[in-house]
Amino acid sequence: MFPFKSKLVAYGTAASVVFGIASYKLLETDGAVRDQKNEVLTKVLVQGLSSAHYSPERLDDNFSKKAFNLYLERLDYNKKFLLQSDVDQLMAYQTQLDDEFKSGSFKFFDLSMSIFQKRLKEAEGYTKEILEKPFSFEQEETIEVKPEKLKFATSPAALKEEWRKYLKYQALIRVADALDSQEKADTAGTKEVKKSMVEIEADARKKLKENYVDLFKRMGQLENEDYRSSYLNSFANIYDPHTEYYAPKEKEDFDFEFSGRLEGIGATLTEKDGNIKVSDITPGSPSYLQGELKPGDAILKVAQGTQEPVDIQGMRLDKAVSLIRGKKGTEVRLTVKKVDGSMKVISIIRDVVVREEGYARSLLIKGQKPIGYIHLPAFYADFKNAGGRNSGKDVAEEVEKLKRENAQGIILDLRNNGGGSLQDVVDMVGLFIKSGPVVQVKSANGPAAVLEDRDSQIHFSGPLVVLVNENSASASEIMAAAIQDYKRGVIVGSSTYGKGTVQQFFDLDQVLPASFDAVKPLGHLKLTTQKYYRVSGKTVQLRGVTPDIVLPDTYTYLKYGEKEQEYALPFDEIQPAKFNTWNSPNFSIEKLKASSKARIAASPTFSLINDSALRLKERTETSTRSLKLSSYLAEERRAQTESKKLETLRKNIPQLDLSTLKTDLAKLAGDTAASARFQAFTRNAKKDLYIQEAVSILRDGL
Template sequence: MNAIYEFMKRNYKILLVTVVMSAALWSFVPKNQPDPEKDKTLLGLIDFVITNGHYNAAPMDDKFSKSLFKSYMDALDQSRRFFLESDINEFKKYELEIDDLIKNKDLSFFELTYNRLQKRIRESKVVYKSISDKPFDFSVDENFNLDSDEISFAKNYTELKNRWRLQIKLSVLSSVTDKLKLEADKKLKDPKYKSKTLKEIEKESRESSVKSLDDYFDFIEDVEKKDWFVVFINAMVVQFDPHTFYFAPEEKERFDISMSGKLEGIGARLQKKNDFTEISELISGGPAWRGKELEPGDVVMRVAQGDAEAVDVVGMRLDDVVKKIKGKRGTEVKLTVKKVDGTIKIISIIRDIVEIEETYAKSSVVEKDGKKYGIIYLPKFYIDFENDDNRDSAKDVAIEIQNLKKAGVEGIVMDLRDDGGGSLKTAVEITGLFIKEGPVVQIKSSQKNKEILEDKDVRVQWDGPLVVMINNFSASASEIFAAAIQDYSRGIIIGSKQSYGKGTVQNVIDLNQFVKGNTMGDFGALKTTTQKFYRVNGGSTQLEGVTSDIPLPDRYSYIKIGERDELNAMPWDKIDAANYQSLNNVENFNSVIEKSKKRVSENVQFQLIDESAKWVNDRKDDDVVSLNIDKFQKEQSIIEAASKKFKAIGNYDNKLSFYSKNDLVIAKDSVSIRKRKDWYQSLKKDVYVEEALSVLGDIKKNIIVKKPIAVKAKNSKSENYKVTIK
């Protein structure tokens, strides 16, 4: 999302920590050579699936080729720190031919760029080491441009070397500035303290920056050539629309886990620390957690499958270590670990199904103005496509509603902020928990046939006051739900001015099914756009999203963000409305809106948020940073003064108490308890939740509820509709 990138790019505190590490977005050095025949076959498979299955595939012509060329160059060297202008000129002879190369399964362009970047990375490693062995002079007037889009590729080695010098100098200067403040604080606390000199601090900071670069280049040397080819493939498929995406086999597995919230393994999160793999967290309820032998901080040295010989994993890629530890339910894995106290221990674990609780819906009860309300947070519309009997978001939300009803709540807030979507089927079913039978969403396929998905269950789990919270990152399935609630006048939508604006449906297609007698290995899967969905009122959520009934200020109020800021996004359009009838559940709709507007306009916290958003917008084009220490410190002082002022946003306390009497998860262990308490604490600091509850309290339910007319179209269905709209 370009707008997020632009916003983060201006946040110097974050930028200066990562600027060196982000020298190349996709800059990898190969380890193992992939099979070129498999790569050619993969190109053919991608071409076949998109040509025959994409909703509205753009033709592979010169225009397509030129756009792909730019996307690919940006992916390989976005910060312009590796390629020379002469490299790009050499690559450009293919600029209008890539479409033909793809059709002919010709890898020559990929091989050329891959081998050249490999060479440039090796050269850059020498360059940064030669630059970093001399002190930097911060008294001279030099600038560094943060916006790589404004920078052309270096004309020669001298210019390229200077770019590395300026980038490293910025990193060192940032560290020096922070260290000087620490020294000043120490001196203030203890007048006898002997402060370090600028020369000493510069040397420490420079050595730290070199260490970061060393770690970065060590990391990229672990990545294999096959990953590079995935970069090329995705630069190709994104030309059709922003949500068409190729999953390599490992990525497809991660996607499945994210959609279901489940995995088979030991239930431990791993992280890489230099050459070692460390246990960072145990997942509550998982086999490692139940065994009570493995602990966070343990370092995995060797891995054995049951009684087989143990394999040394020191120095191994993290992904490869994960592959060895994961496995089918009921199988044994033995980990040789170095404990925190230095002892060596062999731990046997029987793999099992692991549920990732933070993926799932959860609810809380809160009292405000003498009334009791419920909040349901849904991070995504998850489902297990392989087994309908397993838990999914619709079943879980229904359970949370029942728990809240037992607690005696008088209204419910559905929190869909940052919910990027998921299963279309569960979006329809969750909508059905709040309305009687009727159409929920309309869908058009690439053949332009219209289909209406409807709720056929006349039961309503919750017929009381309802508020739906959205923000700029509520997308896809979230927008289907919010749009249906809005079109039926079932509740009130509150949050960002509009949601993300993703009105397309993707199918995840296993590419292996098209290869008979496959002996080349797993080809992964392609998530491609096959349909567009429309509200029951006929309007698309594409680009426009769902407009909040009550828009609230947020940090992105003045910045273009969402689907409308994506390249190759599909256009907005409209179709005929479905046959539905408004429920008019909110008797005093206009009055509720006006009361909220008045509260928000008088709320100091919202005023501060709006001021912060304006400040961010005003600075969005400030791309040039001075590398003169006096000017840099002055600029930092301005930023820090604003940061200090806006820090109050995160310190807000709405004075509300959140709890759950029916939360079984909280009784599991201290980690679960801490996570739940952290959520409650975040709700206490949330002015948006406070306003949503105030709106809920203002709603008067219309007791005359008209029954919607159910659509009886022959092609209407909602059962077993297994697609993702994530």
């Protein structure tokens, strides 16, 4: 961190000599007034990105083209505002953005905002006019739903037609939902007033009108400064998707989310391409326990209980978060677009997250040879040394508890574990090996630093299975990779996320001298400064960890993970560390793989999961949707039928014979609330198909 800070301080001192801080404004050569704060900000960003990023970009015309395309994509992701003629006008700057970025000029940005604000007013007029007339859902008509396949309209008339289809599609979804609700009410025998198709369609348009009046009102209140961070991140994200600039207010929101995310629904949200997306689910939170909201989901609407949903597309992240947060015990209904393109309404009761549910917990799977199960939702740590808990110590304690109850093998569940403390990974791997390197961490310059387990004691030497999935990321991947490289255990599940980079936050105010106080606060820069490497020398970047035994998963065939991010850093290799593989293997992986494959082939549930995954892939690759009501309903009902089949099969899965550890029974005896939560955890584990297969794999090897 120090070299970066010293470089920026040196730059800041030089800048103060060149610019002088007495004035708040500077004059460009053509006489136009430029805001000095923004000029200083961009130059500090350029210096920071160029000097401290793991893989600095060359600021040239090629870089400029990338930034231009990324900004345009984010400014009008669904291509519903700009015309092709607007894009042609902006294209004059396509190879000049690198020069503007280096000089601190915002000519292109100001021009783009001027055009965008004009088109925003026109789009508002289109929506009002279109929503005055009823939609007919009788004729066969389709809409393209993948933004990357859309083109900018060549005329106002063509753009208006795109809006007509877009609004009709949204109305169609509402009409279909209303018909579905009426059908369910009829089946349940509830006495509700049945509406005609004309009334249902009118209701749908009325609600859309209200949503769009609110949407355009919010967008009209935004100023250029609200878009500036997105513009600057069009440069930062060319370096890699995790390098970002945070304006002062955005950093406050980020800090609040990070420290205060244990309240509300327990989901960390990000804004990308005009959509509010779920980036992480807090272990033990209402979202985590409810189970339907997943990373990658886009939240389109938010409703308070039974109230009318509010459309949050295009809304600022802080405003959207304020709608989703709420008092404990209240209901929030989220309309989300899943990664496969399907729509779902998810009801979550807000609550305060119970911290214990975010910590390591274990169970004993009964049998002639008992097996221990440890669930680890995150690699948590007390970084401030304030007497808090660390995942490495907690897992060590769970291992000892399982040993006392004669566990012959252990399943370590890292599914949906997004990572955390690297030191705790080192400590945890050390529980299962004698000693040796666990992970290599490399900065842009110099050799890799090897983090080692120096404790020669092996806490558990029996068979080990590590469960992973596509949401196992970062520290989870390092843990699984180390166990795999040492041949210490069997990795089971689906390929992991593939994030092998390390980020740091830098306060831009701290790297500038006091002479720049007049233009502060400037915000923060989150920079990718290092990469992780396995002890074998390979990075987990992009490729993740491929399990030794792969199990069918809903996301198996979907494009998912770091490799799907624009401008992700590449996969590469360095020299392997010196280490000795496990010298007393417990079983033959090839035999275990063959036995597992036979079980999977004979399992109707796994077969249906695989079929569902194939259908999701097909649906994702199909980029058009029908605007004919009968066709739309037929497709939705087919999907619902298949989903119900899978739910029914899951309900009928034979249960594992699990028991709570004696130590935990004593702790839970006096706490009825904690006991109830632990019972829920046990119930879920009993019918978890993937835990069951992990148990079968271990028993094959015992």
